[in-house]
Amino acid sequence: MHVLKNGTVVDADGAREADVAIVDDEIVAVGEVGRGDTETDVSGQFVAPGLIDSHVHLMMDGRPDVATAQDESDFDHTYIAAANLRKAVEAGVTTVRDLGANGTLALDAGHAVAEGRLVGPRVLACGENVVMTGGHGHWFGREADGPDEVRRAAREQLKRGADVIKCMATGGVLTEGAQTGAPELTYEELEALVDAASAKGVPTAAHAHGKEGLLNAVDAGITSIEHGTFMDREAAEAMAAGGTYWVPTAAALKNIVENPGSGIPQSAMAKATEAAEAFASSFDHAEAAGVDIAMGTDAGTPFNRFDNIADELSYMVEFGMSPEAALEAATVTAARLCGLDDTGRVAEDYRADLVVLDGNPAEDADAWQDPSAVFAAGDRVA
Template sequence: MITKYENVTLYTGTGKKLTRSSLVFNDNRIVAVGEEAARLESEITIDGTGKTIIPGLFDMHLHLGMDGVADPFSQIAADSQTHAAFRHNANAQKQLKSGVTSVRNLGSKWHIDLEYRDAIAAGLTTGPTVYGSGQAIVMTGGHGYPFSTEADGEDEIRKAARATLRAGADVLKLMATGGVMTPGVDPGSPQLSEREMRAAVEEATHAGKTTAAHAQGTAGIQNAVRAGITTIEHGIFLDDETIELMLKYGTVLVPTLAAPYYIVQNADSGAIPPQAVKKAVDCLEAHRESFGKAVKAGVKIAAGTDAGTPFNLHGDFAKELELMHTGGMTVGDIIKSATLNAAETLNADSLTGSLEKGKAADIVVLNQDPEETIHAFRDVHTVYKEGVSVYESEYSAVPVTN
């Protein structure tokens, strides 16, 4: 089936914005864009007047096994493998409906994200494209240890990396520092060493895979960057030296601004573990400042939410984009961070990430132009996954949260 949108605004993901333009796609790929698309005939023609089309979005940091409850660690501990698998699917559907057609899942107990990815690929269910890490690799007692693989020293880390790759991981997730949610650890404190992380990076590189480091404190971020990590997750305490190091190594930042934001916003609920609230409050302003400095310096950014953390719900990807806009990013750069930058980071940009001929027809139709209102990302009209409509709504805006 050949579908054509005409008279529509297009953000290609490459930095281009086309107005009163056209897009043609089939049940798999984009056929043509712009003037070429305008000349082609189609079986279905849709007048896109007033609509805006963007590439399918990537959430580069989430946890499909966590629902955004106040204490997600307790939720994980209570789940059986079967229950956790159903939870992955339920949360992925929420992502898909919000326009997120690709996700990078960074940490699932029992490597369930990898099994879920394979179930989608086998046609057992419909969902976003999943890039999974399986269980994260942490030091003994490190951040997230209750649902991760604990290992110490270069040899143990290397073996854990190889085992995780054998399980089918697309990306290795490593804990370079402490974090907000784990009791008894400091977000600013280094955990896995530079040499330990380098051993895992070497194994991932040999297997043609990428790496991600949970890294909040300055020293731990620097350790991860020097070790060759692909992406820094969170990056709460960035100083000028660390930013220069990231620019030198070409390290990508996935800021996850929504994660501490929602903990602080709900600090008075009484439901979030007190130690997590205190740490999030202590981190929030530094996180905002670090993000602003990284944007101004030109650090490559890929959008991610850390969805699944307290009150950080699946399907609310728009909040991250709104916070990025408040932090100084233009709409064009925000869209690029959530599309082409993400695809490039995953080495998938030849297949997806932009509205270009031959790429996967992962397409989101919005009712409004994000340059007119940043809340347009909440007003999703239609979502196509590889050319097939997986969500349609005449009006599906999510209420704006302040």
């Protein structure tokens, strides 16, 4: 038994002075704990749950023009993914949800981590995005047109073992020729995708910037809206009424618009600048409507690197969330979205995914930066 001694535990249930005892990959006690076989003194520090990033792309490395990855092999992308896993976990991220990669790359990465062949966070993955022919992200997605093809594409990902089914409901910033907010998959196609996923009890996620595509996804029963850039009051209220989660990925737009002249394609910069102007109000609408917000970054997109994932919490606070609300979004809410009932709290019988921080993250979102220790499934990895 390993014991974290003399620290302050902080999670969505609040802060309290407590020791934390770990056996194998599980928290077995929180409170007054006797001596352990090994101990770490965390006096004056805070023990929090590891971060959960609900939206990453393991095969991407933050380069200015993601489309150049089309010229590389799956082997190249595998090495990038392995490096990203290490960077993420050392930054305090203990679960990631990959929402689009070539073939089975992200699914295989999850197996490699689970089997101890790679060090990294637990990986949940969608396999390939389902996208209309020539649509946003088509070069690493599964192209499908019409409800029957979309249903088949979703079932192919389920056969591979997908933890979530992801689709592109609208165009996007980084695909040349795509219109950011324009609907791509139809309501009927989205409905077929949700129906296919429901047969296996698997959640769904939809990339959706524009209002029409967002509402189509909500009406079809999609579990989470990714980005939601042009969300207005009507869209937010529809999401809240439908129990649809929002994964804002503030880092994605921010890291584009703040890096002009860096090699990001001109079309992407123009679209991102327009989108960023609308994005801030999305937080106001979501908060007013009571939409459930789960943390996600779109890590791998331009200048949006895996070792900087914790920046997202500070960005959410910049957009009006409290540090405490950001903590919840990155732990318990993200865990609920991902269907994880053993993650996101520092509590008995929970998975020992923990970070040791010098500051209180419920009071200061910057406290997530540079954890002094990270435990992933009970193993100290940083």
